Amino acid sequence: MVELTPSFLMDYESLDKEHQALADIVNLVVEAIDGDDAGKCKTLLPEFVKAAKRHFANEEALLVKIGYPNVKKHQKHHRSLNTKMDHMIEFANMAGENQLARDSLRRELVFFLMDDIITTDMDFKAFIEEKAKTGEA
Amino acid sequence: MKGLHVIGVSHAYGDTQVLNSVSMMIPAGELVCLLGPSGSGKTTLLRLAAGLERLQHGQILINDQVVADAHMHVPPEGRGIGLMFQDYALFPHLSIIENVTFGLFGQPKDKARRHAMEMLDQVGMTAHAENHPHMLSGGQQQRVALARALAPEPNLLLLDEPFSGLDTNMRGQIREETQSVLKASGVATVMVTHDPEEAMFMADWIKILGNNGSILQSGRPHEIYYHPQHEFVAKLFGLMNRFVGVVKDGYVEIPIGKVGAKGMDDGRRVEVLVRPEGVLLESNGANGAPLDVVSTHLLGHDNIVRVRLTADNVAPEERNLYVRIHHTFEPELSKRITADVEADYAFIFPLDGAGDVAEASYASTPQPEAAK
Numbered sequence: 350m351v352e353l354t355p356s357f358l359m360d361y362e363s364l365d366k367e368h369q370a371l372a373d374i375v376n377l378v379v380e381a382i383d384g385d386d387a388g389k390c391k392t393l394l395p396e397f398v399k400a401a402k403r404h405f406a407n408e409e410a411l412l413v414k415i416g417y418p419n420v421k422k423h424q425k426h427h428r429s430l431n432t433k434m435d436h437m438i439e440f441a442n443m444a445g446e447n448q449l450a451r452d453s454l455r456r457e458l459v460f461f462l463m464d465d466i467i468t469t470d471m472d473f474k475a476f477i478e479e480k481a482k483t484g485e486a
Numbered sequence: 487m488k489g490l491h492v493i494g495v496s497h498a499y500g501d502t503q504v505l506n507s508v509s510m511m512i513p514a515g516e517l518v519c520l521l522g523p524s525g526s527g528k529t530t531l532l533r534l535a536a537g538l539e540r541l542q543h544g545q546i547l548i549n550d551q552v553v554a555d556a557h558m559h560v561p562p563e564g565r566g567i568g569l570m571f572q573d574y575a576l577f578p579h580l581s582i583i584e585n586v587t588f589g590l591f592g593q594p595k596d597k598a599r600r601h602a603m604e605m606l607d608q609v610g611m612t613a614h615a616e617n618h619p620h621m622l623s624g625g626q627q628q629r630v631a632l633a634r635a636l637a638p639e640p641n642l643l644l645l646d647e648p649f650s651g652l653d654t655n656m657r658g659q660i661r662e663e664t665q666s667v668l669k670a671s672g673v674a675t676v677m678v679t680h681d682p683e684e685a686m687f688m689a690d691w692i693k694i695l696g697n698n699g700s701i702l703q704s705g706r707p708h709e710i711y712y713h714p715q716h717e718f719v720a721k722l723f724g725l726m727n728r729f730v731g732v733v734k735d736g737y738v739e740i741p742i743g744k745v746g747a748k749g750m751d752d753g754r755r756v757e758v759l760v761r762p763e764g765v766l767l768e769s770n771g772a773n774g775a776p777l778d779v780v781s782t783h784l785l786g787h788d789n790i791v792r793v794r795l796t797a798d799n800v801a802p803e804e805r806n807l808y809v810r811i812h813h814t815f816e817p818e819l820s821k822r823i824t825a826d827v828e829a830d831y832a833f834i835f836p837l838d839g840a841g842d843v844a845e846a847s848y849a850s851t852p853q854p855e856a857a858k
Contacts, residue, residue: 356491356547429715433705456516457706460691463487464511465704471493471509 351375351459357467361477361486364411367404368467374400375462378441382451387444390454394441397458398434401466405430408470415480417473430465437461488514488549489674490535490642495544497530497699504530506699507544512642512691514549517668517675519685521722522695528678531695532644535676536569537562549641565642568635568673572647574627576619582606582630583615589638605633608667625656632664636671643668645677649684661688682723686711694719717835720759725790727760727807730837738834741800742775742807743827747834755837762790762810764831767823774824779817780806789815793825 351372359365374397381389405427412420437457443450480486490512497505504527512518520528533539534554535546541554548567553560562569568589569575576585586602593601606612609629619627628648635643648664649657665688668675679685685692686707694710696702696718703715714720729740733747733754740758742765747756768774780792791809807825817823 352487354487354550356493356545356550356552357487425715429703432709432713436709456690459513460511460516463513464691468491468493468509468511472507475494 350379351462353467357463359470359474359477361474361481364404364408364470364477367400367407368462368470371397371400371404371462371466375458378458379455382444382455387451390441390444390451394438394454398438401430401434404466411477411486412473415477415486417476419472423469423473426469430461433457433461433465487511488641489516490676491547491550492531492535493545493547495531495534495541495546497527497534497539497542504699505534508695508699508701509544510693510701510704512674512676514641514674515669515672516690517665517677517688518691518693519677519679519689520693520695521679521682521685523680523697523722526695526697527699528680528695529646532646532676532678535642536567536644537565566638566640568638568640568643570628570631570635570643570645570648572650574619574624574631574651576627576630576634578619581616581618582611582622585619585630586634586637589634602633602637605637606630608636608670609633609663623656624652625660628652628660629663632667636667636673639671640673643671643673643675645675647679648677650679650681657684664688694722712830714833717757717759717833720833720835723761725762725808727762727765729758729760729804730801731756731758740827741795741797741804742825745827745829745832745834750834750836756834757837759833759835760807760827761831762808763812764828765793765807765809766826766828767791767793767809767811767815768826769818769821769823771822771824771826774826775800777807777823777825779823782815782817784814788812791815793823795825 353369353372374393378390378393381387381393409424412423437454440450440454444454477486492508492510495505495508508531520531522528534541537553537560540559543556545552546554548565553565583599583602586605587598590598590601603612603615606615609632611626611629611633614622614626649661652660661684677688689707691704692707692710693704694702703710703719710719711723720726731738731740733750733752733756735752736747737744738747738756738758745758776796777793778796780794783790789811791811793807793809795805
């Protein structure tokens, strides 16, 4: 199960809440796979993708608002994740019947959340902290 | 979370910045390859994770424990890591079993020996336990190095170009065995390599480091190969055929067909990179671009064919192409041969460098006027 230990916290409430919400869905997927109820993944994954896209939009709006200098790079990174999410939806659709799809989905999803989303967000953690000190974030 | 967590790591040697805000998470049980050219900082990143260099900026955690940041530095022996290098680094004066038990200090001798023999068994080297390293081949020494690295049950295994000292045949076999042992161990593994094929074979995930010391792209091998996000990443995997064109009605016309440029504005000047396996040759093809075969080079499992496009309106720098064919290729002189593009192997990048790679899609059969 995914747990957002301190090194995965942005120390910015709204972003941490959104990361936690994504982690909660990931854990539901893991539970469904482990609990022999992988058919649920078919409905959980679209939920995850929707929440992820909402998070990307909120985050980009925040970064633009506070003048983060690498915002374009981060937007580009978000767009590059669409292909990965498409693949995970495919795995989720097959998870009910296919062991390989279940294994792949579980690993991809955990890596995607912890590495592609949260760890990459750490790039601007210090910037947000600075802006928060001056009341700009 | 168990594994390696690198957060915002930057590092410089004097005035030379070698790592530029690198972040990554490698969960336990996953094997991640750092792939990049010499000087891209991949070995520096490995050395920082190992504690062989002091971290200048950022933070490194292993299994949720901070092992390095700007103020503290846990030495390598305190990090619970296993290391494996290209030159095996076995102690020449110790026997194989002594080499493997070396890292098991603190354990009763019998227990350490039993555990070391189990590790040697996993890599098929028990018969050589009492030999010395100089009596073993390179491949055997590498197996012992793997057993030694895994014997203390590390939290993290770091491999630096581990197979580059082996000949081609042995390399294939040893990397397959290594992958299998690593999967069984469940340890988080980081492997540094400059060999794209090796990274594709070994890795669960690949992280591409560019010359500016930052991660350019991260993904499954399939994703990196078929959906490169940067020209640099596309070119890492060898020969490329390059064309220049302009986006029109969502497509780019190149001499061997049309490639879809979804998400790119009309009028944008772009380069189109096509892998050699993305150029399809056809005998007596009706619509493809006509060509002459210049030479064929048999590489064993496939052929590299050099061709020259013959249509008058092809720019001189776009006439000569490389084609990869996965079977014997013997052109029949009596037949007209033409080339067509396979969009899965074609990648479009803006020439001003400001935008994303377009997702190439094939525009059905190219129109004759587009192909000429």
